[in-house]
Amino acid sequence: MYAIETHNLYKTFGWFLSKRKVHALNNLELKVPENVIYGFLGPNGAGKTTTIKILLGLVIPSKGHSKIFGIDTHDPDTRNHVGFLPENPKFYPYLTASDFLDFCGKIIHMDAMERSKRKDELLEKVGLTHAANQKMEGFSRGMLQRMGIAQALISDPDLIILDEPITGLDPMGRADIKRILLELREEGKTIFFSSHILSDVERMCDMVGIINHGQLIEHGSLDELRSDIGVNIHTTGVASNALMEGEKLCDYITLKNGEAIFTLTNKSDKDTVMKFISDNGGSVIRSVKLQEELEAFFLRRIQNDEKAREEEVN
Ligand SMILES: Nc1ncnc2c1ncn2[C@@H]1O[C@H](COP(=O)(O)OP(=O)(O)OP(=O)(O)O)[C@@H](O)[C@H]1O
Ligand SMILES: [Mg+2]
Numbered sequence: 001m002y003a004i005e006t007h008n009l010y011k012t013f014g015w016f017l018s019k020r021k022v023h024a025l026n027n028l029e030l031k032v033p034e035n036v037i038y039g040f041l042g043p044n045g046a047g048k049t050t051t052i053k054i055l056l057g058l059v060i061p062s063k064g065h066s067k068i069f070g071i072d073t074h075d076p077d078t079r080n081h082v083g084f085l086p087e088n089p090k091f092y093p094y095l096t097a098s099d100f101l102d103f104c105g106k107i108i109h110m111d112a113m114e115r116s117k118r119k120d121e122l123l124e125k126v127g128l129t130h131a132a133n134q135k136m137e138g139f140s141r142g143m144l145q146r147m148g149i150a151q152a153l154i155s156d157p158d159l160i161i162l163d164e165p166i167t168g169l170d171p172m173g174r175a176d177i178k179r180i181l182l183e184l185r186e187e188g189k190t191i192f193f194s195s196h197i198l199s200d201v202e203r204m205c206d207m208v209g210i211i212n213h214g215q216l217i218e219h220g221s222l223d224e225l226r227s228d229i230g231v232n233i234h235t236t237g238v239a240s241n242a243l244m245e246g247e248k249l250c251d252y253i254t255l256k257n258g259e260a261i262f263t264l265t266n267k268s269d270k271d272t273v274m275k276f277i278s279d280n281g282g283s284v285i286r287s288v289k290l291q292e293e294l295e296a297f298f299l300r301r302i303q304n305d306e307k308a309r310e311e312e313v314n
Helices: 048-055 076-081 097-107 112-125 141-152 171-186 198-204 240-247 270-279 294-313
Strands: 002-013 022-033 037-041 063-068 082-085 159-163 190-194 207-212 215-221 228-236 252-256 259-265 283-291
Touching: 002 048, 002 190, 022 048, 022 190, 022 207, 022 215, 037 048, 037 171, 037 198, 048 063, 048 159, 048 190, 063 076, 076 082, 082 141, 097 112, 097 141, 112 141, 141 159, 141 171, 171 190, 171 198, 198 294, 207 294, 215 294, 228 270, 240 252, 240 259, 240 270, 259 270, 270 283
Parallel strands: 037 190, 037 207, 082 159, 159 190
Antiparallel strands: 002 022, 002 063, 207 215, 228 259, 228 283, 252 259
């Protein structure tokens, strides 16, 4: 079973007779397995927020189906398993962090004892125990974002959907959110989030999906998607006076922690380098595959997709 599944999903905004229709989703087919961190990527206006709103029953699709843990999202019960952080969350500035979480617990009918326990757990999880009794009007963007994640977790949901949770945060704030999401995955949760910050996505996601013009144009694990661009061969014992000669056979050699690391591109002749290493008294410790960065992959795929669409029109 998938945590999220959409089939043949369409959403058109605009009145029936209106000439200004926006086709936000065009046959979106999405499959998110359970217990992964899934990065939902796409340019501005690609349809990410629309997809998320459909999953949460906030927008009605024009056509097609979406399911959460196998149940159609028409069924309001699906929301019992989902926590949500919207794109631009708003908070009551006059409530303290603790009161706000208490209020969120009341909405889902938690009793007083449960609420008290849960809000302490959540404040600790998001690193805001020290600010429990402070009014949220004084909170920084990073603190508010952490409160947003805390409220999304109030019901201990199995699926957490976050619309751009790391946008606008400083590197410390982003690292905090990343830590929280990784912990949630360890607890068996599924995390589905949209983002434009591809370096962070690359570091924390198990899988990504790329949406363009309302269609999923790519999805899979980072390993599957990104092209191999070379390899780092970590060696020890290669005679130091041979290294200059060795550099002619590969892209470059780096010396680090007593290792000589031979960086090869796809054009390098790996067999010749391996022979060179052993001929010069060295041995290979390990080889590490080098892959293109997610950002390079993303740009390449979007550009190719745009080109294909243009050709189709002409
Ligand atoms: N309520 C609405 N009425 C009309 N058009 C809408 C509405 N909501 C979204 N759209 C349009 O649908 C398209 C997809 O918007 P959406 O917000 O889903 O994109 P997004 O991928 O989340 O973009 P961003 O990265 O900027 O957040 C856009 O062209 C947008 O203008
Ligand atoms: Mg959006």
